[in-house]
Amino acid sequence: MTSRTSSIQSYKIDFMKWRGVAVVASLVLSIAAVVSMAWQGLNFAVDFTGGTVIEAGYPGEANLNAIRAELETAGFSNPMVQNFGTTRDVLIRLAPLDKSKGESDMALRAKVMEALNHDPANKPEIQRIEFVGPQVGDDLVEGSVIALIASTIFIVIYVAWRFEYRFSLGAILATLHDITMILGFFSILQLDFDLTVLAAVLTIMGYSLNDTIVVFDRIRENFRKIRRADTLEVINLSINETLARTLMTSFLTLLTAIAMTLWGGEVLRNFGMALVVGIFVGTYSSIYVATALVFKLGISRADMLVPEKEGAADGRP
Numbered sequence: 480m481t482s483r484t485s486s487i488q489s490y491k492i493d494f495m496k497w498r499g500v501a502v503v504a505s506l507v508l509s510i511a512a513v514v515s516m517a518w519q520g521l522n523f524a525v526d527f528t529g530g531t532v533i534e535a536g537y538p539g540e541a542n543l544n545a546i547r548a549e550l551e552t553a554g555f556s557n558p559m560v561q562n563f564g565t566t567r568d569v570l571i572r573l574a575p576l577d578k579s580k581g582e583s584d585m586a587l588r589a590k591v592m593e594a595l596n597h598d599p600a601n602k603p604e605i606q607r608i609e610f611v612g613p614q615v616g617d618d619l620v621e622g623s624v625i626a627l628i629a630s631t632i633f634i635v636i637y638v639a640w641r642f643e644y645r646f647s648l649g650a651i652l653a654t655l656h657d658i659t660m661i662l663g664f665f666s667i668l669q670l671d672f673d674l675t676v677l678a679a680v681l682t683i684m685g686y687s688l689n690d691t692i693v694v695f696d697r698i699r700e701n702f703r704k705i706r707r708a709d710t711l712e713v714i715n716l717s718i719n720e721t722l723a724r725t726l727m728t729s730f731l732t733l734l735t736a737i738a739m740t741l742w743g744g745e746v747l748r749n750f751g752m753a754l755v756v757g758i759f760v761g762t763y764s765s766i767y768v769a770t771a772l773v774f775k776l777g778i779s780r781a782d783m784l785v786p787e788k789e790g791a792a793d794g795r796p
Contacts, residue, residue: 494718494766495711495774501767505656512663521666524673525572527620529611533571533591535603540566546595553594564744569603623677627658630684638688642695645776650691653769657687660760661753675750683757686732690725690765697721698770698778710778714770729762 525532535541543560546569550558559572571591588608595603634654639647661680665672697717705713736758739751 491719492722493715495715495770498767498771498774501763502771505764505768508663509656509659512659512666515663515666519666519669521662521672522669523620524671525609525611526673527623531571531573531587531591532607532609532611533573533605534563534607535569535571535595536606537567537569537601537603539601541569541601541603542598543569545597546571549594549597550591553590555591555594619674626677626681630681631655634684634688638692638695641692642699643778645773645778646695648776649769649772650688650695652772653691653764654684654687656764656768657683657757657760661757664756665749665753670752671749673749675747676753679750679753679757682754683761686757687761687764690728690761691769693721693724694718694765694770695773698773710774714774718766718770725762725765729758733758 541562543562547558547560550560550571550573555573557574559570561570562568563570573587573591587610588605591608592605631651631654635647635651638650658680661676661683662672664670665676670676694717697720698714701708701713701717701720705716708716733755736751736754739747740755741751743751
């Protein structure tokens with residue numbers, strides 16, 4: 480008991496000392512994220528809105544402004560034209576086809592090719608063309624919302640069963656905080672939000688929850704083992720004891736996410752970027768958001784003690 484009690488004074492970082500500053504920072508960033516999503520929303524990709532995605536490779540450098548002008552002249556409204564990979568590779572996104580006007584996939588392809596071939600000396604090669612109907616996009620949006628809600632509900636049930644309801648509230652708030660940060664990041668910068676980014680959001684939910692549960696588990700263990708320490712001391716010690724594991728896991732995962740962001744190409748870039756943001760905020764929220772709320776809700780050693788079986792005091796089994 481003596482060695483265990485003395486370790487309370489040996490933790491290196493007083494995380495809870497800065498919990499007020501951390502909570503204020505989280506609130507400011509969360510409000511900024513929500514305001515951005517309410518004001519300009521997310522830049523949903525063709526996966527959700529429907530439309531046409533075309534990848535074209537040019538023998539020479541592609542003139543994006545000229546390509547955009549030619550597509551508008553051909554009758555395409557607000558075409559999105561951007562480089563990906565190199566200056567010779569172009570990604571084009573067009574609004575959904577209007578089937579009521581008799582537009583077909585083949586007619587669209589011919590129309591696009593005619594517009595892109597405006598420069599005989601630099602004719603492109605179509606590398607990929609995909610058509611996504613608006614109904615498919617609506618179904619994906621609905622399925623995505625259901626997936627997020629279902630994940631949140633199961634997280635609440637699991638943590639409440641595994642620990643205690645105050646831990647459950649802390650875990651769910653930390654998870655919602657992470658989701659808000661990622662969505663706000665993509666909203667503020669107006670980056671494409673597609674199915675890969677949604678997959679990253681769901682991945683970060685599990686990643687952040689795992690980190691949070693590791694910290695909670697150590698807090699519960701220390702509450703039961705250390706009797707002469709207040710709640711803040713136990714929380715600080717628990718965070719310090721799990722810090723090495725948290726940082727090592729986050730660092731190794733972050734390396735993979737950065738590699739996907741830098742060298743994964745257009746398809747994986749936003750997925751990797753969402754993971755990078757999520758790993759940072761997930762690690763931060765496990766330390767500050769979840770534990771700060773648990774402390775604010777008044778968790779104590781009495782809540783962590785295993786209930787004594789009836790009859791144990793009399794020596795009965």
